[in-house]
Amino acid sequence: MGEAATKAAGFAHRWRLGSADWPGTVPAGQLLRRTEGLAYWLVVAPLAARLPARFAYRVACWRGDWSFQYWPEKRSEIVRNLRQVLGDELGPEEAERLARDLFRFISCEVIDVMRLRGRASSLGRLVEIRGREHLDAALAGGKGAILCTAHFGSHLSAFSLLHASGFPLTTLGRWWWNYTPGLSSAERRFWDLAYARRVLRHRQRPNIEPFPGRIQVAAQAAAVLRANEVVMICGDAPPLDADRPRTIEVSLLGRKTKLLPGVVTLAQLTGAPVLMAFVHRSADYRRQVLEISPPVPVQDETAMALGRCVAAMDTAIRTRPAHWFFWFETSDLARLGLLPAAPTGTAISPQPAVGEPTVPLEKGEA
Amino acid sequence: MEAVINDYISRELVQDPTLLPLGNATPLLETGVLDSLSLLRLMLFVQEHFGIEVDDVDLVPENFASVDAICAYLRSRAGGRAGQAGAHG
Numbered sequence: 203m204g205e206a207a208t209k210a211a212g213f214a215h216r217w218r219l220g221s222a223d224w225p226g227t228v229p230a231g232q233l234l235r236r237t238e239g240l241a242y243w244l245v246v247a248p249l250a251a252r253l254p255a256r257f258a259y260r261v262a263c264w265r266g267d268w269s270f271q272y273w274p275e276k277r278s279e280i281v282r283n284l285r286q287v288l289g290d291e292l293g294p295e296e297a298e299r300l301a302r303d304l305f306r307f308i309s310c311e312v313i314d315v316m317r318l319r320g321r322a323s324s325l326g327r328l329v330e331i332r333g334r335e336h337l338d339a340a341l342a343g344g345k346g347a348i349l350c351t352a353h354f355g356s357h358l359s360a361f362s363l364l365h366a367s368g369f370p371l372t373t374l375g376r377w378w379w380n381y382t383p384g385l386s387s388a389e390r391r392f393w394d395l396a397y398a399r400r401v402l403r404h405r406q407r408p409n410i411e412p413f414p415g416r417i418q419v420a421a422q423a424a425a426v427l428r429a430n431e432v433v434m435i436c437g438d439a440p441p442l443d444a445d446r447p448r449t450i451e452v453s454l455l456g457r458k459t460k461l462l463p464g465v466v467t468l469a470q471l472t473g474a475p476v477l478m479a480f481v482h483r484s485a486d487y488r489r490q491v492l493e494i495s496p497p498v499p500v501q502d503e504t505a506m507a508l509g510r511c512v513a514a515m516d517t518a519i520r521t522r523p524a525h526w527f528f529w530f531e532t533s534d535l536a537r538l539g540l541l542p543a544a545p546t547g548t549a550i551s552p553q554p555a556v557g558e559p560t561v562p563l564e565k566g567e568a
Numbered sequence: 569m570e571a572v573i574n575d576y577i578s579r580e581l582v583q584d585p586t587l588l589p590l591g592n593a594t595p596l597l598e599t600g601v602l603d604s605l606s607l608l609r610l611m612l613f614v615q616e617h618f619g620i621e622v623d624d625v626d627l628v629p630e631n632f633a634s635v636d637a638i639c640a641y642l643r644s645r646a647g648g649r650a651g652q653a654g655a656h657g
Contacts, residue, residue, distance in 0.1 A: 412604065417597065418627030420608040425624060447583070448603070467605050471612060 235273060243312060243396050251316030255328055259488040262313045266306030276530070277301050283529045287455055287540050292523075303524035307355070310487055314359035315400050322366040322404060329363050329481070333494030337369060337432070340475045340497060346427030349479045349494070350465045352438040352515045355525040360481035360492045361434050362404035370406035370431040374423055375439070381413060406431055414444065420468060427474045434479075437465050437511050438528070440537030450505050452512045455519060459512075459539040466507040469500045476500050476507075478514040482522050569618070569639045576613050577635065581606045592635040602632055610638075620645050 242265055250261040270277055280301040285292055292300070317325035340347035349364075349371075351357050358373070365371040379385055379393040402409060407426060410433075412419040426433050441449050441462050449460035469476045475497035483490050495514065500507040519526045528534045535541040570592050578590045582601050587594065596602040602610065610632075611622045620642055631641040 415597075415629070417602065417604050417607050417629060417632060418624065420604040421611060421622070421624065421627050424608055447600075464605060468608075471605070471608055 231272070235269075238268075242309070247309075247312040247316050251313050251319075251324070255324075255488045256486070258313050258317075259310055259486075262309040263306045263487055266309040267302065269309070270302045270305040273305075277305075279532055280304060280529050283532055283535055283541065284523065287457070287535065288520075288523065289456075291520075300524040301529075304527075304529060306487060307483060307524060308527075308530075310483065311356040311359065314356045314490075315397060318359060318362050318400050318404060322363055325359060326363050326366065328488055329360060329490045329492055331364060331367065331492045331494070333477075333479075333496075334367075336477055336494050336496045340477060341369075341430055341432070343475065344430055345473045345475070346430050347432050348427070348465060348469055348474050348476045349432055349434045350437045350476050350498075350511050350514075351434065351479045351481075352518065353436055353527045354438075354515075354518055355481040355483060355522075356490065357436070357479075357481050358401050360490065361479075362401050364432075364492065365404045365406060370429075371434055372405055372407040372410065372423075372426050372431060373434045374410040374412065374419070375436060376411050376413065377409070380411065414442070420464075420471075423468055424472050427468075427472045433468075433474075435465050435468075437461065437508075438515055438538070440534055450508050452505070452509050454512050454516055454538070455540060457540050461508065461512065461538075463504050463508045465511060466500050466504050470504070470507075476511065478511065480514075480518040480525075482518075482525055569642065570635055572617065573610075573614075573638055573642075574635045576617075577601060577610065580613075581609065590635070592639075594634060596632060596634055596638075597629055607632060614642065618642065618646070 246261065246265070250258045252258075253261070277298075281294070281297040284297045284300055285294070314325055317328075337347055337349075349361070351361075361371055361373065377393070377398055379390045398409075410419055410422045410426075423433050438454075438461065441460060445462055446460065448462060450463045451458050451460050453459070454461075465476060468474070477497055478495040479492060481490055481492040498507070498510050498514065500510075523529070528538070532541060536543050574590055574592060577596070578588055582588060582590060584600070587599055587601065590601075594601075607627070614620055614622065622645070626641065626645070630637065632638055
């Protein structure tokens with residue numbers, strides 16, 4: 203069930219709060235960004251989130267613009283990734299604009315997370331949920347429902363809102379900091395407190411984490427569905443090396459990629475319908491729309507069914523490229539087969555995870 | 569029971585033909601025969617075929633390490649249920 207996760211762990215290596223050599227050998231620019239990242243998560247965003255929305259998200263955009271300007275290597279990497287994958291669809295100026303938006307969205311997501319406090323009403327006022335009737339109809343069938351999404355927009359916050367609005371929702375995926383080697387316990391604790399704690403307050407059950415060797419994961423998800431509840435799974439996670447024999451080749455962004463068919467297989471085994479769900483941010487950066495589709499047919503051949511789910515992701519990404527967080531990490535795109543494999547010795551994110559650290563704390567390691 | 573379980577796993581879950589014929593003591597987890605989703609398949613089969621539901625708390629590697637281990641676990645479940653029925657009945 204490795205595909206049922208959220209974001210790539212490569213971020214952990216690159217944006218970690220500290221490391222064994224910290225701070226002695228950390229260049230000044232990296233140190234500055236680390237400090238800024240900490241300050242943003244711990245001070246600026248919690249305070250800004252209490253401001254009226256237009257001010258809160260303006261602060262986030264300023265912060266995104268700052269990161270865009272003072273992290274030129276990451277900015278170039280994103281632009282390069284966008285242009286390599288989307289090709290002629292994207293001119294250099296448009297790629298720059300999308301990269302800037304990606305930085306802004308990343309900062310806006312922290313505000314989203316902070317506005318989940320209480321009953322999440324301060325975020326709820328900003329997010330329109332479209333297609334609730336599809337989810338209602340799916341649950342009326344009595345076999346639960348699977349919401350399939352991508353690492354797209356502030357999806358974890360949006361699904362928190364969906365739960366807060368009355369749908370019993372559980373996520374399936376890994377928190378990146380729980381398995382990334384070399385992270386200090388302080389770093390793990392930080393992400394638990396700053397991120398997971400806030401998001402998981404709005405879940406029906408504890409997150410189902412598909413660590414290697416946890417054979418009960420699919421059964422746990424099936425139990426959620428048997429209880430006529432909702433399971434959220436990200437279908438675009440790059441597969442682990444160990445899972446590659448079970449992948450299925452599908453087309454994504456005009457290229458062949460291999461993804462695990464767990465979403466489809468789980469649906470086939472349990473009879474639960476699969477609905478695609480994507481959240482996107484409006485031009486004012488504060489309002490968002492979570493769109494839930496009607497059920498996708500999944501009871502026929504697995505590859506075809508998975509192809510339908512991936513086609514929906516493809517459309518969402520092409521329509522709003524800056525919302526897809528994988529542009530941020532070349533290694534994730536390489537693992538998906540969208541870019542050439544990284545040279546030997548280049549850090550590759552080991553696994554997908556449930557909680558994407560979509561806030562550039564720091565590029566911690568080369 | 570061993571024959572039925574072995575036959576189902578061999579037929580439906582083994583993807584690497586070099587593992588066939590499957591021995592009852594063959595490790596199922598280390599060889600990749602059983603993963604999270606295939607275990608769910610197996611649970612559904614066991615429920616349908618033997619009428620035995622697998623408790624979530626019993627979903628540990630020891631109970632599914634081999635065909636022998638699976639059958640030992642299922643017998644203990646069936647025995648436990650019979651015992652409980654007797655105690656209540």
